[in-house]
Amino acid sequence: MENKIILSVDKSMKLLEILLKFRHPVSLKTLSEHSGYPKSTVYGLLFTMMQHDVVHQYADGRYGLGIRLYELGTSVSGSWDISAAVHPALEKLSEMTGAGTFITYFDGKNVISFDRCVGTGGLQVIPEVGMRMALHATAQGKLFLSTLNRSRVLHLLRESGMAAFTPHTITDTDQMFAELDAIRVRGYAVENGEYRRGLMGAAAPIREIDGKIEYALGFVGLFRRITSDEFLSAVEMMLNAAKDLS
């Protein structure tokens, strides 16, 4: 299982992940310390990636992610068919509910936000574009999990862990399976302060022509409670918008 992995490539990817986390150029030394690989090894990997503009070295010697990644990244998002068509719906929903709204894509493993619209309310905690979201602690994440079979869910949860972001975060698998059942019945997922204290939201699936669910529409905001009228009417509007997009 682990022996067909090509180590030098694996190390390169790990370096990219470290660079992603830092979000700003870092020195070779830092990279070496954080990865655990010797400086000279890191240097060779970085040098190779630099030749392809996947890594960029700044004038002061530090390293950062390179422009080629932008090119590759836009190619990936370009393959998502709905991107343009969907933005007006986001704005409309944002306006009607006052909450922040966003669209996520699920590749079977990761939930990524790729379009968003801030609401009219004060504090806005919408995920940044391009950010991966927690599978077990967000409405979107749970929604996508609810489309998978039990063993797949277990596998993903084991892989990503079930960190307790707040006291409300679901950290028990049995509890999670009950929640996923409820989502399947209800047709949408709810997030009740599981990721950030007091932050509530919901997510509804956008179905492809063939019934597949790769995208979801959601909102988040600071509601009183998930049984409040404003929250429930926001859910209603979200469901309608999602149905229109499907």
Next chain:
Amino acid sequence: MENKIILSVDKSMKLLEILLKFRHPVSLKTLSEHSGYPKSTVYGLLFTMMQHDVVHQYADGRYGLGIRLYELGTSVSGSWDISAAVHPALEKLSEMTGAGTFITYFDGKNVISFDRCVGTGGLQVIPEVGMRMALHATAQGKLFLSTLNRSRVLHLLRESGMAAFTPHTITDTDQMFAELDAIRVRGYAVENGEYRRGLMGAAAPIREIDGKIEYALGFVGLFRRITSDEFLSAVEMMLNAAKDLS
């Protein structure tokens, strides 16, 4: 010079480039043929990259670029400070000139379009977002080249080549240096059917606070000739917009 390159990493990057070119999922066999590496080698590399979601395998077995590249890519574009501030200026310039307008970023080696606005004219040939542009055959490319020293220019031109896209493309280095001198004097670059027959455009630098030039504003369209009044007034408007953004 070439011996510190780590081959397996280098091959991985080449595979990503091939996947980028195809812009749709391809089979292992195709990848093997296009890269020239044996199937089993390609498989190992792809498998490793898959573990990091840099490559994705579809249900039918074919491979494509993975979602992690989107994450990495947005991180890169997020470091470009002006992105949001600049879009209104693009729209305004597009409206006033009727031409397509766009913003490019230069990392010292590649010119990449990262925001654009279509014009009112009929046929629109604006570069897609995320696309690399020819250094020697576009206004943007030549503009950035004009900020570099002679040896650097030679190096870049040798690296990327000077393909003759049209009869007007500059394919001679001496001619190019004369052109770059003219751009330095003029303060902006002009493209006169050098990339696509009949397509004309111009590009002006957007200067950072410290005087550095990383971004450029440009337009392209189907003008009569680059000495026509409409073209010259478009240039004027572009220069003003670029100055405002600087």
Next chain:
DNA sequence: AAGTATTATTCGATAATATCGAATAAAGAA
């Protein structure tokens, strides 16, 4: 300016491992 500290880069011997062809398994078509 010279000296010191820090970090980037090069080098070379060695063991580790990526590579490749060939064999097998799996999926699709007829």
Next chain:
DNA sequence: TTCTTTATTCGATATTATCGAATAATACTT
């Protein structure tokens, strides 16, 4: 079913990535 095509596994081999240590380059002090 059988035949084709394509993906995946395997194992012997030579190639090459690796690592520590040496050197170069840069930044910081005095």
